[in-house]
Amino acid sequence: MSHTIKNTLKEMNVSWITKDGYIDLKKVPIDSTLCQAVGDNWEDFANACRMLSSMSYAGRVEADVFLCGLLRYCGNDTTKKEKIVEALSCVRTHQVADLLFAELESTESSNSTRGYISGILKALEGFPLKSVEKGFERLLSDPRWSYRMKRKFSETYEKIEYLRNRKI
Numbered sequence: 001m002s003h004t005i006k007n008t009l010k011e012m013n014v015s016w017i018t019k020d021g022y023i024d025l026k027k028v029p030i031d032s033t034l035c036q037a038v039g040d041n042w043e044d045f046a047n048a049c050r051m052l053s054s055m056s057y058a059g060r061v062e063a064d065v066f067l068c069g070l071l072r073y074c075g076n077d078t079t080k081k082e083k084i085v086e087a088l089s090c091v092r093t094h095q096v097a098d099l100l101f102a103e104l105e106s107t108e109s110s111n112s113t114r115g116y117i118s119g120i121l122k123a124l125e126g127f128p129l130k131s132v133e134k135g136f137e138r139l140l141s142d143p144r145w146s147y148r149m150k151r152k153f154s155e156t157y158e159k160i161e162y163l164r165n166r167k168i
Contacts, residue, residue: 025058030066037070046083053087064091068099078107078116085116089123094131100124101135105142109149117149121156129164132157 016027033055037048049070055063067088074080081103088096100120107113124132136157140150 025055026060028055030055030062034066045080049083049087053090057090067091068096071099078113082116082119085119085123089126092127092131097124097127097131097135104139109146121152125156125159127160129160132160
C-alpha cells in the first residue's frame with residue numbers, strides 16, 4: 001500500500017482498516033449493517049446478512065445476537081429467514097441450535113416451506129453432535145411430522161454423527 005494512502009487512512013481515523021489495507025471485521029462499525037438488515041431493500045438485506053455472518057465468524061458476538069433476533073423479527077417471511085439461517089450456520093452454539101430447532105418445530109411442513117426447512121437442516125449439519133442430539137430426538141418422536149420428513153431428519157442426524165466420528 002502506498003505511503004499516501006496510509007497517511008490518508010490515518011488522517012481519516014479509519015481504525016477498522018489495517019495498515020495493510022484490509023478490513024478488520026472486529027472493528028467495523030455495525031450500525032449501518034443493522035439498518036440495512038431491517039430495511040425493505042432485498043439486496044441490502046442480503047448484503048447485511050452476509051456481513052453479519054462475516055462479523056460473526058470474526059468473533060463479533062453482537063452479530064450473532066442480532067441475527068438470532070432478526071430471525072424472530074422476520075415472522076413468516078421464509079425467504080428472508082432462509083438467508084438469516086444461512087448466515088447463522090457459522091454460529092455453532094447451543095443457543096443457535098435451540099433456536100433452529102424451535103424454528104423447525106414452529107414451521108408447518110408444506111411446499112412453500114420446504115426450502116426453509118432444508119436450509120435449517122443444512123445449517124444444523126455443521127453443529128457439534130452434543131448441540132443437536134436432543135433436538136433431533138424431539139423431532140423424530142413428534143407425531144405431526146410425516147415419515148418422509150422424519151427420514152430427512154434422521155439422514156441429517158446420521159450425517160452429523162458420521163462427520164463427528166471421522167474427526168475423532
